[in-house]
Amino acid sequence: MNPRWNPWPWQDRLNRRTFLTRSAAGLGWLALQTLLADNASAQAASPPTQGQREGGLPGLPHFPPKAKRIIYLFQSGAPAQMDLFDYKPNLVKLRGQNLPDSIRMGQRLTGMTSGQAAFPVAPSIFAFKQHGQCGTWLSELLPHIGSLADEICLVRSMVTEAINHDPAITFFQTGQQIAGRPSMGAWLAYGLGSDNRDLPAYVVLTSKGTGRTDDQPLYDRLWGSGFLPTHYQGVKFRNTGDPVLYLTNPPGVDGTTRQEMLDDLRQLNQIKLDNVGDPEIATRIAQYELAFRMQTSVPDLVDFKQEPESVLKLYGPNVTRKGTYAANCLLARRLVERGVRFVQLFHMGWDHHFNLPQAMRGQCQDTDQPTAALIADLKQRGLLDETLIVWGGEFGRTIYSQGELTDKNYGRDHHPRNFALFLAGAGIKKGTVYGETDDFSYNVVEDPVHIRDLHATMLHLMGIDHARLTYKFQGLDARLTGTEESRVVEEILS
Secondary structure (H helix, E strand, C coil): CCCCCCCCHHHHHCCHHHHHHHHHCHHHHHHHHHHCHHHHCCCCCCCCCCCCCECCCCCCCCCCCCCCEEEEEEECCCCCHHHHCCCCHHHHHHCCCECCHHHHCCCCCCCCCCCCCCCEECCCCCCEEEECCCCEEEECCCHHHHCCHHHEEEEEEEECCCCCHHHHHHHHHHCCCCCCCCCHHHHHHHHHCECCCCCCCEEEEEEECCCCCCCCCCCHHHHCCCCCCHHHCCEECCCCCCCCCCCCCCCCCCHHHHHHHHHHHHHHHHHHHHHHCCHHHHHHHHHHHHHHHHHHHHHHHCCHHHCCHHHHHHHCCCCCCCCCHHHHHHHHHHHHCCCCCEEEEEEECCCCCCCHHHHHHHHHHHHHHHHHHHHHHHHHCCCHHHEEEEEECCCEECCECCCCCCCCCCCCCEECCCEEEEEEECCECCCEEECEECCCCCCEEECCEEHHHHHHHHHHHCCCCCCCCCEEECCEEECCCCCCCCCCCHHHEC
16 A cells, blocks of 8 residues: 555644644634634625626526515514504503403413512503504504504514523524524525625624613624534624724735735735635635725715715604614615625614613614614615515514513513514515414414524525524534424415
């Protein structure tokens, strides 16, 4: 046998010397990753020419898609469904009475209300009215969204299994309550690749609500790539300063010099890649190059001076304030019209355990007009028919009051058994309401929609069979919808 012949070249690359070298550098690389987090999180470069797709899996999409892109307006903290979407007028006469045991059925409660001596029913203090030709009932707090009722599909029968914020939000983003799985945007970037050469495929925008400024925090892992290569994780745009760190050339360094530096860095990284075969090095090479191109694309992207006054007025008075929900809605439209595949807005401030009436007014003032403006703006540009809009939080709220119930004030605890969200745009049946709840907005009694069903439906609209979008991990063909039963909600599709 030839002594030079090695049947396991990959294992040889991971010899003891290589292991020790890489381990010794681990802490230094971790620190560098922190400094370059925003650069390293960018999606790989897209097509060198317009109309081509770079990356993605062979054979995808599985069938002709109805949506080319998704904007997910995530309302972090969990809006109360009975105060916005699930009209229960008969509860007025039950105000203050204890929630019947026949309704709660021994369902678990959080530690915040499990010790209450009573569970007084708290009907919404807000008026409801019907909107559009479809006649959908919506709260007085949503007049702008109400004006577009004939464009949306309201799902009033969402259910989840998580009862606390972190696992609930993680569940919505990744399909699992335990952290470490790829986010839905990362799955789409992995499956479909990128449609833009100069911007990431997956962008995240965050804003703080005026309803509750000390609300639940957000974590970067919510838009991470999990066990997928970091090539696919989302890029978070900052609310202050440069949208993405380290895009600006250092003092005294011009564009030509920066390009020469990146060329040299690429060669060094390529040598290391050839030596150890670590796919994360290939990601690093691609991210540096994308960051260089973003130096030109991002400043133009975030410059609202090009927008007509009529468009700025459409989004409301906060649109010119960087980092607001209104500004992020307009930025989302500018991102998708440039080919970004998945844009996710996180708006904090919906965790209303107390002082709900005042806090809810603030949150809806933040979000109602800009949300409606985004839908209307996409429609007038001919983009709504190929863009899927999703609006909703991580779970619902209890019909009983947390703490003291008064004539003008109440709070609501977490409630996973029933909540609402709405969809609009590509492939969605317009002007419809799907699902029913009981008289207390506590249990779903007709057409439940689980989070996994929502994920399957979103992927379906993007031309993907959720059961076939997989990634080999720990011996399993992992997927966004997991191994549990899930279905495409055909009834809400046009």
